[in-house]
Structure formats: C-alpha cells, structure tokens
Amino acid sequence: MSGAVSRDAASSQAEALRADALAGLAASPKSLPCKWLYDAEGCRLFEAITRLSEYYPTRTEVRILHExxxxxxxxxxxxxxxxxxxxxxxxxxxxxxxxxxxxxxxxxxxxxxxxxxxxxxxxxxxxxxxxxxxxxxxxxxxxxxxxxxxxxxxxxxxxxxxxxxxxxxxxxxxxxxxxxxxxxxxxxxxxxxxxxxETTVLEAAYDDAAGVTAAFDLNLLARLNREAGADFDLASFRHEARWNARLERIEMHLVARHAASVMVAGHRFRFAAGESIHTESSHKxxxxxxxxxxxxxxxxxxxxxxxxxxxxxxxxxxx
Missing domain, CATH: 3.40.50.150 (Vaccinia Virus protein VP39)
Incomplete structure (x- = not known):
C-alpha cells in the first residue's frame, strides 16, 4: 500500500509540475513557481548555498538566535x-x-x-x-x-x-x-x-563566484527534462540575479543565451535571445x-x- 501511495504522490507531483510549467512558460513574462527548485538535488545544492561566504542570511540568523x-x-x-x-x-x-x-x-x-x-x-x-x-x-x-x-x-x-x-x-x-x-x-x-x-551584497548572495546558485537554478531545467518531458539544453541558459529596487526584491532568472525552441510535455515554447524565466523572488x-x-x-x-x-x-x- 505504501508503495502505491508513493507512486500516486509522485504521479500527482509530476502532473502538477507539468501544469505549472505549461502555464508559466506560456505567460509573458515567463515564470515558474520557486517550489519546483527543491527536488533532492535542489535541496542538496541549497544546503551548499547556505554555507557559502557570500550567502549571509543563514549564518546571520543563526548568530542572532545565539547571541x-x-x-x-x-x-x-x-x-x-x-x-x-x-x-x-x-x-x-x-x-x-x-x-x-x-x-x-x-x-x-x-x-x-x-x-x-x-x-x-x-x-x-x-x-x-x-x-x-x-x-x-x-x-x-x-x-x-x-x-x-x-x-x-x-x-x-x-x-x-x-x-x-x-x-x-x-x-x-x-x-x-x-x-x-x-x-x-x-x-x-x-x-x-x-x-x-547594498545591491552588491544582495546580488553576490544570489549569484556566488563558485556557481553553486547557478547550478541550483539550472537544476530546475534538468528537473523539467526528467519529469515534464522537456528538452532544455542547459548550456543555452545562464543564471542571473537581479535587484528589483521598486519591489525591493532579488529575482532569480534563467536567461536564454540565444534564440531557442524548447518542447515541454508536447508543447513548443520559443525564447528570444536574452529572454528569461523568472524562477524565484526573495523580498527584502x-x-x-x-x-x-x-x-x-x-x-x-x-x-x-x-x-x-x-x-x-x-x-x-x-x-
């Protein structure tokens, strides 16, 4: 029974991922819910991010709770x-x-x-x-x-x-x-x-020199390839962190390096060079x-x- 429940849960999650991907990539501008960043590999990468010198939030909060x-x-x-x-x-x-x-x-x-x-x-x-x-x-x-x-x-x-x-x-x-x-x-x-x-502190925290945050963001495309029938070429996209001063938030984007055409669950989506998928916001x-x-x-x-x-x-x- 537990195996059936697990299979049912996995099937429901895959269906929800496909639905969110189709809706988000058809929107203008393109976006995807940030919850899909956190598969097993995404969670592993995020834990690595929290230990980076540029990523101040985790260690600073821990310091406050301690002191x-x-x-x-x-x-x-x-x-x-x-x-x-x-x-x-x-x-x-x-x-x-x-x-x-x-x-x-x-x-x-x-x-x-x-x-x-x-x-x-x-x-x-x-x-x-x-x-x-x-x-x-x-x-x-x-x-x-x-x-x-x-x-x-x-x-x-x-x-x-x-x-x-x-x-x-x-x-x-x-x-x-x-x-x-x-x-x-x-x-x-x-x-x-x-x-x-300061913008420089914020952008460095979400786009570290070692590229761990970039790998975390790009892992979303690998997940779509694996679970949503997509064919993203990860090398055709790059991670970018942007400070949106009006909304006081850091935004993570996956930016197309050149014009591209991608299939997701049988649907085709076209990207212009420089067009992005907004994958996460972090309000300050x-x-x-x-x-x-x-x-x-x-x-x-x-x-x-x-x-x-x-x-x-x-x-x-x-x-």
Missing amino acids: SGPDIADAIGPGAAVVEFGPGDGTKAVQLLGTLQAPAAYLPVDIAAEWLDAAAARVSAAFPDLRVRPVVADFTLPFDLGGRAAGSRTHLGFFPGSTIGNFEAREAVAFLSRARASLRPGARMLLGADLVK YSPDRLRALAEAAGWRPVRMWTDPEQLFSVWLLES
Missing part, C-alpha cells in the same frame, strides 16, 4: 509549544529550543513527510524528553493542530530563514493570517526577515514595511532583534 537567545527566551516565557512552519533539517529548531524556558512541545509542519521525519529525529535526539509531534500539512493553507500541544501555555509559531520573502506582499499577508488562525488564540510568532541592504524588508505587513495580517510586532551590521532581523509578533 540574543536569552533575551528572546525571556520575551517568550516558559511553557511554549513551538510550531515550526517548514522545518528544513531541524537545525534552527534545535538552537531555539535550547534557549527557551521549559518548552512544552515541538510541532514541525510540512507537506513532505520525509523532511518532517528528519527534523523530528534531529530534535528528538537533542531533547529526548521533549514531546515531538510532526504535522503533515501544507502550511500555506489552514490546518488543525488538534491536541498535539495539550498542556502547553501558548503556541509559538516559528518561521525562520526569511522564507516569508518568497511570497508576494498579498500572499505574505494571507500566509501570516492563516498561520495566526491555525495557532492557539494568544499565540506568538518568531519570524526571520531579511533586510534591505525595511522595519517599517515588515511592521505594516504583520499588522495587516492581525499580528502586533513587539520586538525586533538584529545583528551589528543590520543584515537580517528576527521579529516577535503577538496575536
């Missing part, structure tokens, strides 16, 4: 059940839980059960006495925690990594609103958000913009922590 950990714990108080939206490998959860005062439970939420298992295992190994209850759900939609956090004083939503920046403003407000509805009344949220800074925030975003979703920002260089921010929001 401001006692202050964060005092602001949150004891007995919180930590509900992490998209836990990754659980590393940041281990760091946070290690600073909190008597956390009651850890509830990682993700649609991918295998990622949940890895995060839950890491947290359980670090805190054998902590109640760990994974929740298989799409955290961009409303979900029910049931009684998994019984006995906790409050819920603490945890959304690190500036993943909020992958949403358009309207989508970010909708996510934060739904997250608030999924948590217990009176819940809090610890939110990581990248800050606006001023404190005022992040505050307005949170308030529009019904949260009240109460504290912000940052690093000495003011590259990144961690916010505590109250509902």
Whole structure:
C-alpha cells in the first residue's frame, strides 16, 4: 500500500509540475513557481548555498538566535509549544529550543513527510524528553493542530530563514493570517526577515563566484527534462540575479543565451535571445514595511532583534 501511495504522490507531483510549467512558460513574462527548485538535488545544492561566504542570511540568523537567545527566551516565557512552519533539517529548531524556558512541545509542519521525519529525529535526539509531534500539512493553507500541544501555555509559531520573502506582499499577508488562525488564540510568532541592504551584497548572495546558485537554478531545467518531458539544453541558459529596487526584491532568472525552441510535455515554447524565466523572488524588508505587513495580517510586532551590521532581523509578533 505504501508503495502505491508513493507512486500516486509522485504521479500527482509530476502532473502538477507539468501544469505549472505549461502555464508559466506560456505567460509573458515567463515564470515558474520557486517550489519546483527543491527536488533532492535542489535541496542538496541549497544546503551548499547556505554555507557559502557570500550567502549571509543563514549564518546571520543563526548568530542572532545565539547571541540574543536569552533575551528572546525571556520575551517568550516558559511553557511554549513551538510550531515550526517548514522545518528544513531541524537545525534552527534545535538552537531555539535550547534557549527557551521549559518548552512544552515541538510541532514541525510540512507537506513532505520525509523532511518532517528528519527534523523530528534531529530534535528528538537533542531533547529526548521533549514531546515531538510532526504535522503533515501544507502550511500555506489552514490546518488543525488538534491536541498535539495539550498542556502547553501558548503556541509559538516559528518561521525562520526569511522564507516569508518568497511570497508576494498579498500572499505574505494571507500566509501570516492563516498561520495566526491555525495557532492557539494568544499565540506568538518568531519570524526571520531579511533586510534591505547594498545591491552588491544582495546580488553576490544570489549569484556566488563558485556557481553553486547557478547550478541550483539550472537544476530546475534538468528537473523539467526528467519529469515534464522537456528538452532544455542547459548550456543555452545562464543564471542571473537581479535587484528589483521598486519591489525591493532579488529575482532569480534563467536567461536564454540565444534564440531557442524548447518542447515541454508536447508543447513548443520559443525564447528570444536574452529572454528569461523568472524562477524565484526573495523580498527584502525595511522595519517599517515588515511592521505594516504583520499588522495587516492581525499580528502586533513587539520586538525586533538584529545583528551589528543590520543584515537580517528576527521579529516577535503577538496575536
């Protein structure tokens, strides 16, 4: 039965990938949802990106959680059940839980059960006495925690990594609103958000000298070839990171080196030289913009922590 379920899930995912590819490549300008960057190879490459010297967000957020950990714990108080939206490998959860005062439970939420298992295992190994209850759900939609956090004083939503920046403003407000509805009344949220800074720093973080981010971006075309019946010539496209000052976001694009014709799932798409596929956006925030975003979703920002260089921010929001 599990094998059939896995095959059904894989088939559904391939169908969704094809549908998104056909719609996105037929649009003007061409684009693809950033979620499709993260197949197994994409996840491996992204983990490599987080260790690059140019990529400041991960290490800076970790530094803030470490150096401001006692202050964060005092602001949150004891007995919180930590509900992490998209836990990754659980590393940041281990760091946070290690600073909190008597956390009651850890509830990682993700649609991918295998990622949940890895995060839950890491947290359980670090805190054998902590109640760990994974929740298989799409955290961009409303979900029910049931009684998994019984006995906790409050819920603490945890959304690190500036993943909020992958949403358009309207989508970010909708996510934060739904997250608030999924948590217990009176819940809090610890939110990581990248800050606006010099263009050179931003572009280097998303287009490193070693070409790891380029490989990450181009891997999307390899995935389309493998899973969506495409015939992209990867050598005909290059990765480019662009700072969009008007929208305050870094954009990743795959740019055609020359005119090209590509088949995807039996449909032909033509590219002019220099035409691109927009594959990901990463919005950066001023404190005022992040505050307005949170308030529009019904949260009240109460504290912000940052690093000495003011590259990144961690916010505590109250509902």
